[in-house]
Amino acid sequence: xxxxxxxxxxxxxxxxxxxxxxxxxxxxxxxxxxxxxxxxxxxxxxxxxxxxxxxxxxxxxxxxxxxxxxxxxxxxxxxxxxxxxxxxxxxxxxxxxxxxxxxxxxxxxxxxxxxxxxxxxxxxxxxxxxxxxxxxxxxxxxxxxxxxxxxxxxxxxxxxxxxxxxxxxxxxxxxxxxxxxxxxxxxxxxxxxxxxxxxxxxxxxxxxxxxxxxxxxxxxxxxxxxxxxxxxxxxxxxxxxxxxxxxxxxxxxxxxxxxxxxxxxxxxxxxxxxxxxxxxxxxxxxxxxxxxxxxxxxxxxxxxxxxxxxxxxxxxxxxxxxxxxxxxxxxxxxxxxxxxxxxxxxxxxxxxxxxxxxxxxxxxxxxxxxxxxxxxxxxxxxxxxxxxxxxxxxxxxxxxxxxxxxxxxxxxxx
Amino acid sequence: xxxxxxxxxxxxxxxxxxxxxxxxxxxxxxxxxxxxxxxxxxxxxxxxxxxxxxxxxxxxxxxxxxxxxxxxxxxxxxxxxxxxxxxxxxxxxxxxxxxxxxxxxxxxxxxxxxxxxxxxxxxxxxxxxxxxxxxxxxxxxxxxxxxxxxxxxxxxxxxxxxxxxxxxxxxxxxxxxxxxxxxxxxxxxxxxxxxxxxxxxxxxxxxxxxxxxxxxxxxxxxxxxxxxxxxxxxxxxxxxxxxxxxxxxxxxxxxxxxxxxxxxxxxxxxx
Numbered sequence: 001x002x003x004x005x006x007x008x009x010x011x012x013x014x015x016x017x018x019x020x021x022x023x024x025x026x027x028x029x030x031x032x033x034x035x036x037x038x039x040x041x042x043x044x045x046x047x048x049x050x051x052x053x054x055x056x057x058x059x060x061x062x063x064x065x066x067x068x069x070x071x072x073x074x075x076x077x078x079x080x081x082x083x084x085x086x087x088x089x090x091x092x093x094x095x096x097x098x099x100x101x102x103x104x105x106x107x108x109x110x111x112x113x114x115x116x117x118x119x120x121x122x123x124x125x126x127x128x129x130x131x132x133x134x135x136x137x138x139x140x141x142x143x144x145x146x147x148x149x150x151x152x153x154x155x156x157x158x159x160x161x162x163x164x165x166x167x168x169x170x171x172x173x174x175x176x177x178x179x180x181x182x183x184x185x186x187x188x189x190x191x192x193x194x195x196x197x198x199x200x201x202x203x204x205x206x207x208x209x210x211x212x213x214x215x216x217x218x219x220x221x222x223x224x225x226x227x228x229x230x231x232x233x234x235x236x237x238x239x240x241x242x243x244x245x246x247x248x249x250x251x252x253x254x255x256x257x258x259x260x261x262x263x264x265x266x267x268x269x270x271x272x273x274x275x276x277x278x279x280x281x282x283x284x285x286x287x288x289x290x291x292x293x294x295x296x297x298x299x300x301x302x303x304x305x306x307x308x309x310x311x312x313x314x315x316x317x318x319x320x321x322x323x324x325x326x327x328x329x330x331x332x333x334x335x336x337x338x339x340x341x342x343x344x345x346x347x348x349x350x351x352x353x354x355x356x357x358x359x360x361x362x363x364x365x366x367x368x369x370x371x372x373x374x375x376x377x378x379x380x381x382x383x384x385x386x387x388x389x390x391x392x393x394x395x396x397x398x399x400x401x402x403x404x405x406x407x408x409x410x411x412x413x414x
Numbered sequence: 415x416x417x418x419x420x421x422x423x424x425x426x427x428x429x430x431x432x433x434x435x436x437x438x439x440x441x442x443x444x445x446x447x448x449x450x451x452x453x454x455x456x457x458x459x460x461x462x463x464x465x466x467x468x469x470x471x472x473x474x475x476x477x478x479x480x481x482x483x484x485x486x487x488x489x490x491x492x493x494x495x496x497x498x499x500x501x502x503x504x505x506x507x508x509x510x511x512x513x514x515x516x517x518x519x520x521x522x523x524x525x526x527x528x529x530x531x532x533x534x535x536x537x538x539x540x541x542x543x544x545x546x547x548x549x550x551x552x553x554x555x556x557x558x559x560x561x562x563x564x565x566x567x568x569x570x571x572x573x574x575x576x577x578x579x580x581x582x583x584x585x586x587x588x589x590x591x592x593x594x595x596x597x598x599x600x601x602x603x604x605x606x607x608x609x610x611x612x613x614x615x616x617x618x619x620x621x622x623x624x625x626x627x628x629x630x631x632x633x634x635x636x637x638x639x640x641x642x643x644x645x646x647x648x649x650x651x652x653x654x655x656x657x658x659x660x661x662x663x664x665x666x667x668x669x670x671x672x673x674x675x676x677x678x679x680x681x682x683x684x685x
Contacts, residue, residue: 073632073637073638074640091581155579157547157556157557157558157559158556158557161551161557181580182559182560182578182579182580183579183580185543185559186543186547186557186559186560186595187547187557189508189542189543189544189545189546189547189548190547190548190550190551190557192508192509192544192548193508193509193512193547193548193551193552194551196509196640197509197640198507198508198509198639198640198641199508199509199542199544199641200641201540201541201542201543201544202541202542214642224644225641228649229539229540229541229646234646234647234648234649235646235647235648235649235650236643236645236646237643237644237645237646237647238641238642238643238644239641239642239644240640240641240642241642242640243640279556279557279588280556280558280586280587280588280592281586281587281588282584282585282586283574283585283586283587284584284585285581285582285583285584285585286576286582286583286584286585287581287582287583299680323675323680323681347541355680356675356678356680358671366649377678377680379671379674379675381667381671383661385657385659390654390657391654392654393654393655393657394654394655394656394674395655395656395657395658395670395671395674396654396655396656396657396658397657397658397660397667397670397671398657398658398659398660398661399659399660399661399662399663399664399667400661400664403664403667404660404664404667404668404671406664407664407665407667407668408667408668408671408672410668411668411669411672412672412681
C-alpha cells in the first residue's frame with residue numbers, strides 16, 4: 001500500500017473523532033485501541049481514499065495530524081533557473097508580430113518575478129539582418145541569444161528543437177514562451193519533452209506570483225498559466241511547480257504589443273552551436289494566392305450561418321470595401337463551403353484583435369467568442385434577441401440582417 | 415511497411431460544462447466520439463495500406479471504453495489494435511502521455527520504431543497538439559507537422575509531403591521513419607463495411623498496462639506529469655453594451671450602426 005499523505009500521531013490522538021467528520025472523502029475511521037487514550041480509540045487513514053486535501057489537519061484540535069510530503073520528482077536545482085525567455089520566430093529576417101506581443105507580456109512577468117531575472121529573446125536563422133536583433137532589444141529584450149547558422153536558413157522542426165534545447169540546457173531560463181503559430185506549436189512541444197518539462201498550450205493569461213508549492217510546502221515564484229479547455233467552456237490555471245523551465249505558448253493577438261523604444265539597451269550574444277543536420281528537406285514554398293490573413297486587418301466584417309448562402313456574402317464584401325476592411329466568417333460558413341478556412345474566426349480558426357468587428361448572423365458560440373476576445377469594438381446584428389453575441393457586443397442590433405445590411409451599405413455609400 | 419496510427423476517444427466538447435457549485439466538470443450525458451482529426455490520420459494510414467500493402471496498427475490510450483474507437487478502426491481496415499489502459503496512467507499530462515504512448519508503440523512494434531506514426535493535428539478536448547511531437551522525441555525519429563498531402567516513394571522508404579504553415583504551403587521530402595501530424599484536408603474518412611464490423615467484433619484488442627510497457631513508474635500518470643491543474647473556473651461572464659431593437663425598422667438599425675461608427679472615428683460619415 002502506498003504511504004498515506006497524512007500522518008496521525010498515536011501519542012497525540014485523543015480518539016475524539018473530529019477528523020472523521022472533517023474528512024470529505026471518508027478516508028479516516030476510528031479503531032479500538034484500549035489504553036491509547038481515555039476514549040480508547042485511534043484515528044487511522046486509508047491511503048487509497050485520502051486526497052491530501054489537509055482538511056483533517058485543520059479539524060484535529062490536538063495537532064495530532066500532519067501532512068506528509070511526498071517525494072517530488074522534478075528538475076534538479078530549480079533555484080538556478082532564472083531568466084524569462086521569448087522565442088522570436090522570424091521568416092526572411094522579419095520577426096513575427098507575436099514575438100513582440102510576448103516581449104510586452106515578458107516585461108510584466110519580469111517585473112512580477114524580480115530577483116534579477118532578465119528578459120531574453122531567442123533568435124534563430126541564417127544571415128540574419130541586424131534589424132532583427134535591434135527590434136527585439138527595442139521591444140524590451142535585455143539579452144538576445146542569436147544562433148546564425150546555414151542549417152537554420154529555413155524552418156525545419158528537428159534542427160529548431162536541437163538549437164533551442166541546447167540553449168535551454170546551457171542557460172537555464174525559468175520561463176520560456178513561444179507564439180502558438182504553426183512553427184511555434186510544432187517544434188516547441190518537442191523541446192519541452194526533450195528537456196523533460198511541462199508545456200501549456202494556448203495560454204490567454206500569464207502572471208508570475210509567489211505561490212505555495214503544494215508538493216513541498218515551499219513558497220516559490222511560479223508562472224500561473226491560464227487557458228481555455230474543452231472548447232472554451234472552461235478556463236484552467238496550470239502550473240509547473242517542480243520542473244524547469246516553465247513553458248507556455250500563446251496564440252497571436254492574445255496579448256497586446258507595447259510601443260518599441262529604440263533607446264533601450266540590450267546585449268546580443270552570438271551562440272555558436274554544433275547543430276544536427278536537418279532531417280527533412282524543404283523543396284519549395286507555395287503561397288496560396290487566395291489566402292488572406294484576417295488577423296492582419298484592423299476592420300473585419302464577419303458573416304455567420306444567418307447569411308444562409310454563399311452569394312449573400314457579396315454584400316459583406318461591399319461593406320468591407322466601404323469600411324476599408326476584410327471579410328471573415330464563423331465556422332458554420334466554412335463547414336457549409338461558403339468560405340475558405342483562412343477566413344474563419346474562432347478556436348479552430350484564427351484569433352483576431354481588430355479595432356472593429358462588425359458581424360451579421362453570428363450567434364456567438366463560445367468557440368467564436370474566444371476568437372474575438374481581443375477586438376476593441378464589436379457590433380453585432382442578429383435576429384435572435386437572446387443570441388450570446390449580444391453579451392459581448394458594444395452595440396447590438398436585433399433585426400433582420402437582410403434588411404439592415406443593404407440599408408447600411410446604402411447609408412455608407414452616400 | 416509498418417504504420418502506427420494513434421487515435422483518441424474524446425468527449426463531444428460542445429457539451430462539457432462546469433458545475434457552478436462544485437467547480438468540477440460535468441461529464442454526465444456527454445457523448446464520446448473519435449477525435450475528428452484522428453479520423454483523417456487513420457484514413458491516411460489505410461490509404462497507404464491500399465497503395466503499398468502496409469500493415470496498420472492502431473493505438474489508443476484511455477479507459478476500457480476506448481476499445482470502441484479501436485474496434486471501429488479495425489472495422490475500417492486496421493490490422494491490429496492496442497489499448498493503453500491502467501489506473502496508473504490517470505492524470506497524465508502531455509509529457510507523461512507522450513512517454514506512455516511511445517512505450518506502447520515500441521511494444522507493439524517489437525521494440526523498434528515503425529516506419530511511420532500518424533497523429534491527428536490535435537485532440538479537440540485538450541487542443542494542445544503536443545503529444546505527436548512528444549512521441550517523436552521519445553521514439554527519436556524526425557517530426558513533420560500539419561501534413562495536408564502525403565505521397566511515398568516507389569521503394570516505400572522516402573516521402574514527399576505538403577504541410578500548411580503560416581507563410582503558405584511547404585513541400586517537404588524525407589525518409590522514413592517519421593512521425594507526422596495530419597490535417598483535415600488530407601483525406602475523407604471511409605465508412606466501415608459490414609464485413610469489417612463482423613471481423614472487428616471478433617478481433618483481439620490487446621490491453622497494455624504499465625507492466626506490459628515496462629514503464630518507469632515515476633514517468634507515468636500524475637507522478638510523471640510536470641504540469642498541475644491548480645484551478646478550473648467558468649469563463650468570465652461579459653455584459654453587453656447598448657442594444658437596439660430594429661425589428662421592423664431596418665433604417666433605424668442601420669442608422670444606429672453608422673452613428674456608432676462615426677462616434678468611434680471608424681467612418682467619415684455624418685450619420
